[in-house]
Amino acid sequence: GENVEQHPSTLSVQEGDSAVIKCTYSDSASNYFPWYKQELGKRPQLIIDIRSNVGEKKDQRIAVTLNKTAKHFSLHITETQPEDSAVYFCAASIGNAGGTSYGKLTFGQGTILTVHP
Amino acid sequence: NAGVTQTPKFQVLKTGQSMTLQCAQDMNHEYMSWYRQDPGMGLRLIHYSVGAGITDQGEVPNGYNVSRSTTEDFPLRLLSAAPSQTSVYFCASSYRPVHTQYFGPGTRLTVL
Numbered sequence: 001g002e003n004v005e006q007h008p009s010t011l012s013v014q015e016g017d018s019a020v021i022k023c024t025y026s027d028s029a030s031n032y033f034p035w036y037k038q039e040l041g042k043r044p045q046l047i048i049d050i051r052s053n054v055g056e057k058k059d060q061r062i063a064v065t066l067n068k069t070a071k072h073f074s075l076h077i078t079e080t081q082p083e084d085s086a087v088y089f090c091a092a093s094i095g096n097a098g099g100t101s102y103g104k105l106t107f108g109q110g111t112i113l114t115v116h117p
Numbered sequence: 118n119a120g121v122t123q124t125p126k127f128q129v130l131k132t133g134q135s136m137t138l139q140c141a142q143d144m145n146h147e148y149m150s151w152y153r154q155d156p157g158m159g160l161r162l163i164h165y166s167v168g169a170g171i172t173d174q175g176e177v178p179n180g181y182n183v184s185r186s187t188t189e190d191f192p193l194r195l196l197s198a199a200p201s202q203t204s205v206y207f208c209a210s211s212y213r214p215v216h217t218q219y220f221g222p223g224t225r226l227t228v229l
Contacts, residue, residue: 009157043220043223044207046218049217104175105150107152107159107160109157109158110157
């Protein structure tokens, strides 16, 4: 099955700096890659996602890049703020109906991001 | 529109007891899933369903059963609780399998 590795496990930055979290996946059939943010004691919430027909996607201070050849994708947060402090999870899924793994979302282990004021 | 709801929020069981974690959504989503979250291990898929009457196993299905008799409800049953099942359980739903998943508030389960 799919295996998703996420690095680093912890990341500490100063307010205003950029933060980058990287993930690699094993199944070349995966074509949907969401990122979730989970604040302490809360539920995970989607912050951005990308599909394999796109190499990069931006939403204000957040961007995700995808390299299908190398099977890795990354989350970039610019101008970090203390409220960006949370656990971030990447995930990968096969989005083509009919396969045995259709819809299975495999998560990375998470990155604890701390933004210091 | 309540979104995804889960009950109970907290539960303590003794080894060998059984129980059902409830999950419901009012968004008419086809896809529903159950995850467990353990420290340092991210979210691991237990079971999922792509529609009423259809369920399938995820990454860690042993010790859990599910059924999907309606679009709205997707209960998770622990057959005989074990300490290894101590975890936080999240239910999630989405319009389709590879669309935004909306998570419930979670159930914190402790098995003694």
